[in-house]
Every structure is written in C-alpha cells, then in structure tokens.
Amino acid sequence: MTSRSNDPVLILGGTSEARELAVALVGQGRETISSLAGRVKDPALPQGAVISGGFGGADGLATWLTANRCQAVVDATHPFAQRISANAVLAAGTTGTPLVRLQRPAWEPSGADRWTMADDIGAAAQMVGARGGRVFLTTGRQDVGSFAGVRNAWFLIRVVAPPEGDLPQQHLVLRSRGPYRLDDERQLLREHRIDLLVTKNSGGEHTRAKLRAAADAGIEVIVVRRPPVAPGCTQVASSAAALAWLDQVTGQAPDSTKASS
C-alpha cells in the first residue's frame, strides 16, 4: 500500500510519552489518531483525534490499519502493557505497516537504593508475603488482586482508578494521579509508617519521587522487572526519536504550515 501524506499515524497511547508525541505531530500538521484502551473513566486526553475501547485483538487492529490507510504505528503504551504491544507487532506484520515501540528508559538503582528485583507481579507478591509489614503498593489497579492472598501485611494501595479484583484483607485505597512531589512522598511514607514499597519498573519522572523518598528513609523496594520488547521490534526512548523515525519511514518532511491554518 502506498501511503499518502494525509494518511494518519496511529499512536497506541495511555502514557505521557504518547501525549507528548501527539502534541508534536499535531503541531507539525500531521494526521494523528491516538488510541486509548478506554478503561479509565476520565483519562488525560491527547491532542488530535482520539479513539477508545480497543480493536478486537491483532486481527481487529490489522483491519483498522488497512481501513484507515494508516502510514505508521507508534506503540507508546506503558512498558507493562503486553497484550496490545504483541497485537501491534502481529498487525503491523500482516499489513506491512511500519511499527516502532516508544518506551521510556527503565529506572536504574543508585546510591542508597535498596532494591530487590521481582520477575513478575506474582513473584513480588510472594516476596511481600515473606516479609509482611506495612506496604506501599503502587503497581496499578490491575495487579492488586495478586496481593489479595497476603494476610500478614497491611497495604496502602495507590491507584488512579478503582482497583480490579479481590483486595488484600488489610488495606487502605488511595486514589490519586501523579506527578508526585518528593516532599509529599516522604510525608506519605511517614504518615503510614511504610516499611516496604512495591513498584513496577515503569520509568519516567512522574512517579520517580517515591524511589528517592524510600531510599532516603532506608526502605526496601521490590521492583518488578519489565517484560521484554518483541524481538526485532524497532525501539526508541523518546518522542523526539519517534518523530525522527516517522520522518524516515514515511519519507515525509513535516508540514508546519498546516497546523496554524
């Protein structure tokens, strides 16, 4: 399929990087469609056109890409959103649509950090069960259920939207959306007498302050490793790098006059 300059770029979104990229593309006058899973009631909306609610698996996404004459796909979903990323690889393959994975760099431990790595959420839940105590759980609403069977710990569960599935017996749910400030994170750890933090290695700045606050207080952090990126999938770490990739694969210089017209 030969792409035309006004054919859209699809951004698989739900992250700040995806929103950043949408701002840049819309600013360049490119046709941009951002896609959201549609499970959060009041999502932060990207600039440009937005669709929501999923495609119906890899086949559904492939059909959508063809029907919309999509020029290229930027998978800017969260590093732990595995299914949509796998679907994007399959759909891009069957339709011949260029695909790039935009993923923010992972956090790295340094200095006073006391990190214990977990291979997945289940392993993290086992580690918490082995330790007990007062746990600050920041792995997101979909993974809270993995900790439901841990009886010897109290959980402060911080989520943007209400958690899914069963909850641990002893808990407090705190609904909030980042970014978070270091002083506030310090205060939260003190107020709830937290002695263990559990997080995914999400990376980025919005939720990084909790790591510094934990390190300063000498608190252990269980960090869930990222799932691997599909082999052979081109990867970039910033929206600027995704823009450069798009210029290359679409062979298209951005038209900055369109945005202001």
Ligand code: NAP
């Ligand atoms: P997932 O398990 O990889 O995807 C499950 C299904 O949700 C997909 O098969 C797809 O449905 C739909 N979906 C997910 N992301 C979509 C998108 N951007 N556009 C259209 N459909 C999407 O995803 P998840 O882990 O539930 O994450 C859902 C969304 O939340 C993602 O967009 C992600 O960027 C964001 N998010 C996830 C996390 C996390 O820790 N997982 C954290 C912060 C934000 P169909 O098969 O019907 O297409």
